[in-house]
Amino acid sequence: MRGVTVEVSARKFSIPFECPCCGAEPDSEITLSAGRTRGLVFPYCARCVAHVIAWESAGVPSAATMLLGIIAAIVVGLAAGPLFGALVVAVTIPIVLAIARAMRKRAGARCAQACAGPGRALAYLGWDGNASRFQFESPTYTARFAEQNDKRLVNVTTALRKLVDHYRIARLQVPTPVVAVSAVGTPLSPDAWIERLAASGTVARRHAFLRAMEAIHDPAARARIVAAGANLEAAKVLERAEGLPGAEGRLLFEQALVDVRLDNLPDDLEEAVVRLFEERLRST
Ligand SMILES: [Zn+2]
Ligand SMILES: [Zn+2]
Numbered sequence: 001m002r003g004v005t006v007e008v009s010a011r012k013f014s015i016p017f018e019c020p021c022c023g024a025e026p027d028s029e030i031t032l033s034a035g036r037t038r039g040l041v042f043p044y045c046a047r048c049v050a051h052v053i054a055w056e057s058a059g060v061p062s063a064a065t066m067l068l069g070i071i072a073a074i075v076v077g078l079a080a081g082p083l084f085g086a087l088v089v090a091v092t093i094p095i096v097l098a099i100a101r102a103m104r105k106r107a108g109a110r111c112a113q114a115c116a117g118p119g120r121a122l123a124y125l126g127w128d129g130n131a132s133r134f135q136f137e138s139p140t141y142t143a144r145f146a147e148q149n150d151k152r153l154v155n156v157t158t159a160l161r162k163l164v165d166h167y168r169i170a171r172l173q174v175p176t177p178v179v180a181v182s183a184v185g186t187p188l189s190p191d192a193w194i195e196r197l198a199a200s201g202t203v204a205r206r207h208a209f210l211r212a213m214e215a216i217h218d219p220a221a222r223a224r225i226v227a228a229g230a231n232l233e234a235a236k237v238l239e240r241a242e243g244l245p246g247a248e249g250r251l252l253f254e255q256a257l258v259d260v261r262l263d264n265l266p267d268d269l270e271e272a273v274v275r276l277f278e279e280r281l282r283s284t
Pocket of ligand 2: 021022047048051111112114115116117
């Protein structure tokens with residue numbers, strides 16, 4: 001990846017709610033993992049997820065052809081002599097290269113004009129105990145990510161500083177908001193927010209949660225939204241705990257408690273999920 005590296009000094013950081021590849025409104029998500037670090041979910045648009053999958057699997061047919069070519073070369077080599085085996089390899093290589101090229105071209109053709117590239121537009125380089133490190137293909141997304149996490153940035157490289165400055169200047173000339181503004185409609189009721197949380201994938205749900213917390217001020221309604229969000233975050237673990245014997249159930253909740261603290265959840269949501277798991281741990 002050619003992108004600029006961005007480091008944030010926290011486990012918690014803000015994720016711009018737009019596709020990191022083409023900038024469109026996200027309707028899908030992508031999970032990034034680095035080594036043993038837990039996967040992080042990022043918003044993505046479905047179209048870009050499709051071209052990433054096509055791009056990442058583009059090497060499979062050519063690798064399979066190469067394997068067949070090698071097997072054929074061994075068989076021919078044993079039957080007719082090593083020179084003929086070498087000839088089979090010599091014929092296979094251009095075919096393999098042509099297949100790889102064609103597959104990559106096909107994946108590339110799925111991209112939109114605005115796409116940062118045919119492959120993954122971002123990489124998570126892991127948490128080293130001090131910072132989470134990322135790389136993004138799109139300069140716009142890099143700048144937005146850096147701006148949204150301004151206070152948490154560490155080891156800012158000259159390249160990143162330059163990029164953010166350019167972006168800021170460009171924004172002064174053509175005013176665009178730091179955060180993409182979604183269409184403003186009638187304000188949602190707490191129940192409508194809860195419905196929206198339930199209907200979304202992980203990234204969209206967390207984004208909706210933050211927006212609900214900005215929009216709803218009544219403490220009781222906020223508590224209800226937090227509780228609903230926590231139940232949704234915890235749902236997978238609770239489902240897995242069903243029917244597990246006591247000791248295994250406790251192990252599951254202990255691990256879930258570690259995971260939720262490492263996850264990129266809004267603070268109030270994290271606290272609620274922790275309370276939920278702790279209660280279950282006590283009663284298991
Ligand atoms: Zn996209
Ligand atoms: Zn794309």
